[in-house]
Amino acid sequence: MKRQVSVIGIGAGNPEYVTMQAIKALNRVSVFFIPNKGDDKADLHHLRREICERYIEGDAYRLVDFDIPERSKAGAYKSDVAAWRAEVRRIYETLLTDELGADEVGGFLVWGDPSLYDGTMEILDTIRDEGRMDLDYEVIPGISSVSALAARHRIALNRIGEPLTITTARLVSQGLPETGGNVVVMLDSRSAYHQVDPDLDIHWGAYIGTDDEILVAGRLRDVREEIDRRRAAARDEKGWVMDTYMLSRGKG
Numbered sequence: 001m002k003r004q005v006s007v008i009g010i011g012a013g014n015p016e017y018v019t020m021q022a023i024k025a026l027n028r029v030s031v032f033f034i035p036n037k038g039d040d041k042a043d044l045h046h047l048r049r050e051i052c053e054r055y056i057e058g059d060a061y062r063l064v065d066f067d068i069p070e071r072s073k074a075g076a077y078k079s080d081v082a083a084w085r086a087e088v089r090r091i092y093e094t095l096l097t098d099e100l101g102a103d104e105v106g107g108f109l110v111w112g113d114p115s116l117y118d119g120t121m122e123i124l125d126t127i128r129d130e131g132r133m134d135l136d137y138e139v140i141p142g143i144s145s146v147s148a149l150a151a152r153h154r155i156a157l158n159r160i161g162e163p164l165t166i167t168t169a170r171l172v173s174q175g176l177p178e179t180g181g182n183v184v185v186m187l188d189s190r191s192a193y194h195q196v197d198p199d200l201d202i203h204w205g206a207y208i209g210t211d212d213e214i215l216v217a218g219r220l221r222d223v224r225e226e227i228d229r230r231r232a233a234a235r236d237e238k239g240w241v242m243d244t245y246m247l248s249r250g251k252g
């Protein structure tokens with residue numbers, strides 16, 4: 001039996017980021033696989049449910065919750081991620097085998113856009129390539145946190161003729177890319193903006209697109225303590241924080 005899956009980008013936090021194409025795809029799905037990533041991310045779990053309730057006509061679909069295991073931080077980063085992805089792959093395989101009937105379409109609601117720091121496609125590719133399951137999937141693009149950040153600050157991501165680098169806090173804390181141009185930083189659990197040139201400009205956003213959104217912009221040396229403060233207060237209140245920011249050289 002060939003299993004059909006839809007990988008749907010749902011945007012980075014605002015139900016109105018869901019596109020018309022995503023709504024059509026949502027309505028083709030029979031079984032949604034909804035990840036649980038621990039209590040702190042319960043808000044994200046609720047948003048996925050809200051999107052289904054808001055955009056799907058009728059109730060001819062079901063939701064299957066599953067737990068995402070914690071990633072070990074004991075070894076090297078890349079091997080820990082590889083081991084974690086293998087575990088998640090086994091979970092996906094079991095879900096697709098046990099929960100998806102013939103002629104049903106499975107759905108994964110991917111935060112933001114599926115092409116950006118998300119493992120869903122890689123996991124499905126591996127399952128298919130290992131040949132243990134006949135699997136086909138479509139991908140629906142979503143509004144990423146990077147696009148949302150740019151829109152909310154009303155900024156272009158790149159300057160004319162210059163590159164844009166999208167990278168992680170882990171990498172940026174080792175130095176800015178030599179290619180020049182603006183740098184968008186994601187996955188920052190270490191306040192990496194303290195490890196770069198304080199004369200850079202920063203456009204920072206947390207919970208972008210949601211009711212809890214916080215935006216701060218300015219010269220890094222002037223605003224980094226404010227970002228620290230607001231980030232810590234938000235984390236204390238909600239239990240988790242998701243932020244993205246762009247670093248750029250001032251126009252002067």
Ligand SMILES: C[S@@+](CC[C@H](N)C(=O)[O-])C[C@H]1O[C@@H](n2cnc3c(N)ncnc32)[C@H](O)[C@@H]1O
Nearest residue numbers: 013112113117144145186187207208242243244
């Ligand atoms: C695992 S990545 C997933 C990115 C997602 N696929 C996208 O297109 O935005 C998670 C990171 O995305 C960023 N992020 C996602 N949603 C965000 C939001 N609403 N506000 C700020 N940053 C967000 C943060 O940098 C977070 O650490």
